[in-house]
Structures are given as structure tokens and as C-alpha cells.
Amino acid sequence: MKNRFERRKKLYKKTSEKSQILEKRNVTLKQIRKSKKDRNLLKRRIEMISESNKDEEYLTVPPDMIVKDLASENIDLIKKSLKHMKFTISQNPESFYDFQKFDIINTLLVLIDSENLEVKLEIALILLHVSSGTYKLKQTILDFGSHLVSFLNSKDFKLQEISLIIFANLSGECLNFRNQLVENGILEILIGLLEPNISFDLCCSSAFAISNFLKGEDPPFRQIVELNIFEKLDNFFQIEKESEIHYHALWILSYLTSVDEYFNIIIDSNLMDKILLFLKSNLIDLRIPAIRIIANFLYSPDTKYYDYIINENLERALFIFTNIIGVLNAKEDKLIKEICWLCSAIFNSKEEQILKIIDIFEKKCQTNILEQLSKIVINAHYDLKKEAAIALMNAWEWDSVFINFINNYKNLTDLLLGLFSLLNSSDPDIAHMIMDFLELLLNCFPKLAVLVENCDGISMLEKLRNHPNKSLFQRADEIIDEFFGENYDPEFSDEEY
Structure with a gap:
């Protein structure tokens, strides 16, 4: 029975990891929990950088008429037609397919080379709305990659920022497109824009793009590390007021820690101490990636990283445990799933270690952590119930832990x-x-x-x-x-x- 249980434990961890940022499954909720937050962030970004339509009323013009007017030599008519097209697609990105029937791609590829900045901006905004659509819709605009790269070198901040967000939206799913951009040196450009003192918005958008470049299979970890990304991230954490830049920095680190190759850099640079502080952030969206970074350390096959988080410094371990209890007691549904996954990682250890952890929770935190997880199994909805059960089963692999719990529960x-x-x-x-x-x-x-x-x-x-x-x-x-x-x-x- 023990062998079967050992084999099943690997499945528990595998099941939990599938639902995390490591993208073990295809494009689903289990692929990446960050996706919903990304969509919300993208929506806010689009609202900030898109021109307001309140001052001028745009009508929905038939696609064939718009494409016909775009072929005009009258620059004012072209601008007006692009605004009509932008308005239509902003209401429904899928309407871009209607324009495709009239060879809109080639038309826009010609116009995007225009010297007129307003024309470039309107086309970029159209592509931005399209890039917020489905994977299939994203595929329709990949031919604009070289033009978008050239926009990054523009002196117009707005054009740069729009391009960055388009790259962020495309690169997370369109992996061939991402890989081609990496080969052509886009990471150097993105790293160069990570200068909050020059333009905070551009810095945030570039960090957003980099985090999405690190999604999917075979991400360009080595290339981004060689460009001194850790030094840039460390500089971000020097900014005292919590902000969007911390959000992106934490997500970049959560991806980079999906392999343990860079753990020592984080330890040696004291980045972990800064990451831990976000566990008590008032912003849930900052706490989630911080939790995942810690869990990635704990799940490492090399136990020295587990020891670094849990055993080498009791104060560090207590800080983590206290924040776990804080989330469970506050019943913050958005965080409970993450905390359960973190508990699974904490219980990914030997029998004596788990007994020690349970004892610390009881004596230092006045909490029976297994009973807390059991309450989630009893009362929560499926997703939370499942994650709590996985955490319990990791602890219950050891007979002494299991028998003692059942006898006293x-x-x-x-x-x-x-x-x-x-x-x-x-x-x-x-x-x-x-x-x-x-x-x-x-x-x-x-x-x-x-x-x-x-x-x-x-x-x-x-x-x-x-x-x-x-x-x-x-x-x-x-x-x-x-x-x-x-x-x-x-x-x-x-x-x-």
C-alpha cells in the first residue's frame, strides 16, 4: 500500500502544479491563473491609452466602405476611416474578421509605413484591440511584428506603450511569434525600457511584456537572465510605494523560479527577503505571485532550498506561517487557493519535518493547520476543496501524521x-x-x-x-x-x- 501511496503522491503534486503558473496544461484556467488579472490589466491599459470617443461620435460603418476609404489618397479621410474601424473593433474585436474579407491586412500593412504619426497610432490601437481577443484572432495580426518592433524605437511614448501591450498580449500564447521576436533581439529592447525614472508607464508595460514572454514552453530564461534582469528587478523593489511595477516584477520572478537554476541568484542578492514582505501586502494581486515564488522554492528537488525557506531561519518560517493563518482566518477566497498550494509545498517533505511544522503551527501560531485545511474541504467550493485535499494528502502520506489526526479530529x-x-x-x-x-x-x-x-x-x-x-x-x-x-x-x- 505504501508504494501505491508514494506513486499517488507524485500525482497529487503534478495535479497541483498543473493549475499553477508553470503551464503544464494547454490554454485553460489551469494553464495560468494570472490570465484573468492580465485581462483586467489590459482593459485598464487600453482605457488609459486609447483616445476617448466621448468628444466625437463614431458610427458603425460597413467594413467594405471603410476599406474602400482607406485606399484613398486623402489623409483626412484615411484618419477618419481608421477611427471608425477602431471604434467598431473596440466594441467587438471579433468584428475584425469582417474586415478580413476585404483584404484589410494588406491595406493596413501599406498604411502603417506612413510618415503620419496619427495614422500609425490609429492602426496600433486597432491592433491593440485585436490582440485582446481570442488566440485565433491574435494569429491574424502576427505579420505586423516587425512594424511593432520599429514602434518601440519611436520617440512617441504612446506608440511605444501600445506596442508593448500588444507584444505582451500576443507573446503569452503565440509562442512561435514570441520565439522569432526573441531571435531578433526584442529582449534587449524590452530590458532597455525598464527605467522607471524615464517613463514609469513604459517601464510597467515593458515588464508586462517580459512576464508574458516567459510563459509557455521553452521560455527564454537564459537570455533574459544574461541581460541582468535580476538587477533590474532588485531596483524595482527599492521603490517604496507598492505599484504595478512590483506586480510585474513578482510575476517575472515567479516564472524564473519555475526552475531552480536561478534560486542562488535570488538568495545571494537578498531578493527573497523583499519578496516575503509582499505576503502581508494590502494588495491581493501582489501577494499571489509572492506565494508562488516561495512554493517554487519549496517544491525544488534540491532540499537545500526547502531548508532555506523553512529550516534555516525560524523567523522567516514563522512569518510565512503567520501569513498563511491570516489568509485562512480572513477567509479571502482569492488567496485561499494559493495558500493551499503553498501548504502542499510545505508538506512536500519528510515525516519528521512535517511533524515539526505542525508543532510550530500549534505552539507559535496557536493553530492546527490540518484542521484549518479540513474546514476548507468541508465548507468550500470545488476548486478550494480540491486544493485543500491535495495539501492534506501530502501531509497524510506519513502514517504517524495521519493516524494522529484521525484519532483527534x-x-x-x-x-x-x-x-x-x-x-x-x-x-x-x-x-x-x-x-x-x-x-x-x-x-x-x-x-x-x-x-x-x-x-x-x-x-x-x-x-x-x-x-x-x-x-x-x-x-x-x-x-x-x-x-x-x-x-x-x-x-x-x-x-x-
């Missing part, structure tokens, strides 16, 4: 109901995890079989017998046969336990 019925509800999960790994928990429970406490039945454990397993996933229904069969087969006696009650 007073709300076992509700906990079982919460855990068994996860057997309905669409993720087979989660259902397997709960069945492994059930096997562990009944091996350690066979008299609890009746309680399992009373909590609908058997009926949930029976449903899995009809599951299309072969490994799930076979596993359900094994547990039913082993613990609820011919030798199962309901009179052998859990009350005797």
Missing part, C-alpha cells in the same frame, strides 16, 4: 462527506487521490467502514464502477471488494472505534 463525518464529494471530480487524478485516502483510512481504521458507508462512500464508489475511465472503475472495484465485500459486517460499528 472531532468532525470526521463532515470531513469524509467533503472528501467523498471529490469522487465526482472530472479530473481522474483527484478521484484516484480520494480512493487512496479511503484505502489508507480503512487499512488504519477498519472499524470506520460503517462511517464511510453512512457518508455515502460506498454509493460514490458504486457510481465509479460505471465510469468510462478504466483505471477509475477498476480501482473502485478493488476497494469495494477489499473492504465492503463478503467479510464486511456493518455490525462491526464505528462506534466501537
